[in-house]
Amino acid sequence: MENQKEKTTIVLFSGDLDKAIAAFIIANGAAAYDHDVTIFFTFWGLNTMRKDEIVKVKKGWLEKMFGWMMPRGAQKLGLSKMNMLGMGPEMIKHVMKKHNALTLPQLIELAQEQGVKLVACTMTMDLLGLQQEELLDGMEYAGVAAYLGDATQAKVNLFI
Amino acid sequence: MADVVVDTKGLACPMPIVKAKKALDTLQPGQTMEVLSTDKGSLHDFTAWVKQSKNELVSHELENGVYKFLVKKL
Numbered sequence: 253m254e255n256q257k258e259k260t261t262i263v264l265f266s267g268d269l270d271k272a273i274a275a276f277i278i279a280n281g282a283a284a285y286d287h288d289v290t291i292f293f294t295f296w297g298l299n300t301m302r303k304d305e306i307v308k309v310k311k312g313w314l315e316k317m318f319g320w321m322m323p324r325g326a327q328k329l330g331l332s333k334m335n336m337l338g339m340g341p342e343m344i345k346h347v348m349k350k351h352n353a354l355t356l357p358q359l360i361e362l363a364q365e366q367g368v369k370l371v372a373c374t375m376t377m378d379l380l381g382l383q384q385e386e387l388l389d390g391m392e393y394a395g396v397a398a399y400l401g402d403a404t405q406a407k408v409n410l411f412i
Numbered sequence: 413m414a415d416v417v418v419d420t421k422g423l424a425c426p427m428p429i430v431k432a433k434k435a436l437d438t439l440q441p442g443q444t445m446e447v448l449s450t451d452k453g454s455l456h457d458f459t460a461w462v463k464q465s466k467n468e469l470v471s472h473e474l475e476n477g478v479y480k481f482l483v484k485k486l
Contacts, residue, residue, distance in 0.1 A: 281425075
């Protein structure tokens with residue numbers, strides 16, 4: 253029975269707010285379609301899943317620099333267009349509230365509630381110096397083979 | 413009269429479908445649910461979703477900007 257479910261996979265490569273929102277809306281929609289959904293976070297997309305507080309972990313200075321320069325979590329992402337030094341995201345959040353659209357943190361929570369599998373790419377975590385403790389709880393950790401394992405069975409595969 | 417009414421008026425995509433899915437999961441085959449939505453994309457959304465999830469869209473109407481869908485679980 254479980255095996256007959258359709259599958260959807262999304263690679264979230266981008267760390268832009270607008271793209272992350274799109275990815276999570278599609279993921280939640282697919283879950284409502286009763287698909288098994290996987291989002292595979294790699295490179296800048298990993299920042300979407302960062303905890304917003306500072307997590308004390310042992311790091312080299314280069315990793316520390318990356319950690320400081322990259323957005324800490326879904327609330328801090330910038331827009332891919334019209335970011336305007338952070339004014340753009342505030343404007344879009346205002347408009348989204350007006351239209352009763354879910355915020356990115358709410359979309360993430362909804363995805364977790366709907367059983368969307370959230371997978372962090374361990375290789376790029378190493379490159380960006382991110383450690384498991386710094387990402388939201390409930391994530392899985394894997395590499396390209398695990399992603400392909402899901403993707404080969406899925407009819408919907410997106411790279412965002 | 414539907415067995416369950418799902419009111420998603422004022423909610424934006426993807427919430428109408430997400431809420432409808434949650435309600436549908438609680439139904440037994442043969443039972444019906446009525447979904448209310450003001451999202452302008454609802455008609456295409458619900459037609460596609462009901463078909464894909466292999467249920468039945470018994471009827472749909474638009475009244476004063478509110479879409480009303482009657483879905484039967486098969």
